[in-house]
Amino acid sequence: MKTIHILILFIVVAIAQLFIPAQMIFNREAIIEKGTVYKFKTQPVDPNDPFRGKYINLNYDVRSFATSDTLWERQDEVYVYLDTDSLGFAKVNKVSKLPLNLEKDFIVAEVSWYNKREHTLNFNLPFNRYYMEETKAYDAEVAVRNSQRDTIPNNTYALVYIKDGKAVLNDVIINEISIKDYVEKEN
Template identity: 60%
Template sequence: MKLKYIFALFILVVIAQLFVPMQMIFGQEAVLNNGKAYKFRTQPVDPSDPYRGKYITLRYDINAAISIDSTWERKQDIYVYFEEDSLGFAKLTTVSKSPLVSTKDYVKTQVNWYNKYDRNVTFNLPFDRFYMEESKAKPAEDAFRIAQRDTLPNNTYALVYLKDGEAVLKDVLINEISIADYVEQK
C-alpha cells in the first residue's frame, strides 16, 4: 500500500517537472507567433554566466522617460508602452505604475531610479541578454561593436516580440543579418 503512494507521488513529481518547462516554452512561442515585432536600437557588452553560457548583454536607447509623478520608488513595478516610429523602430510612448487600458504594446519592468531634478524615471528593459554558442559570443560582440561605430544609422538592433506584457528577444541583427550568420560570414 505504501509503495502505491510513493509511486503516485513519483508520477506527480515527474509530471510537474515536465509541465513547468513546457509551459514556459509554449508561453514564449505564443508571443513569437502572435506578438508584434519591434526593433530596439542597442549597445552591446559581452559577459559570461557559468550556468547559462555566453551571452551578449544589450543596452537600449530606450531606458528612461520623463514623468511629472515624483513618487517613483526603486524596484517599483513600471509598465512601459511602445509604438513604432516612422523607421520601424520601437518608440516609447508612456510609462505607468499600473497597466493602462490601451491597445499599445507594453512590457513590465522595474524602476532603477527617479531623478527629481530632471523628472526622469530610468529602467532596464527585461530582454537584455542574447545567448549564443560559446565560440561565437566574443566574435559577435566584436562585430557588433564595429557595426555600432559605422556611419550608417540604424544598422544594429534587437528584434523583440511583444504581446500582453510579455517580451521575447528573437534575434540581434547587423545590417539586416542575424548576428550568428554575420559572424560566420566574417
C-alpha cells in the first residue's frame, strides 16, 4: 500500500515538473503570436550572472516620463502605456499607478525613482536581459557597442512583443540583422 502512495506521489510530481515549464513556454508563445511588436532603442552592456549565464543587459531610451504626480515610491508598480514614434520606435504615452481603460498596449514596470526637480518618473522595464549562447555574448556586446558608435541613427533596438501588460523580448537587432546572425557574420 505504501509503495502505491509513493508511486502516485512520484507521478504527480513528474506531471507538475512537465506542466509548469510547458505552461511558461505556452504563455510566451501566445504573447509572441497575438501580441503587438514594439521596437525599443537600446544601449547594451554584457554582464555575467553565475546562476543565469551570459546575457546582454539592455538599457532603453524609453525609461522615463514627465509627470507632475509626485507620489511615486521606489519599487511601486507603474503601468506604462505605449505608442510609436514616426520611425516606429516605442514611446511612452502615459503612466499610471492603476490600470486604465485605454485602447493602448501597456507594460507593468517598476519605479526606480522620481526626479522632483525635473518632474520626471524613472522606471525599469521588465525585459532588460537578453540571454545568448555563452560563447557569443561577449562578441554580441562588442558588436552592439561598435554599432552604437557608427553614424546610422537608431541602428540597434530590441524587438519586444506586448500583450495584456506582459512582454517577451524576442530579439535584438543591429543594422536590421538579428544579433545572433550579426555575430556569426562578424566572426
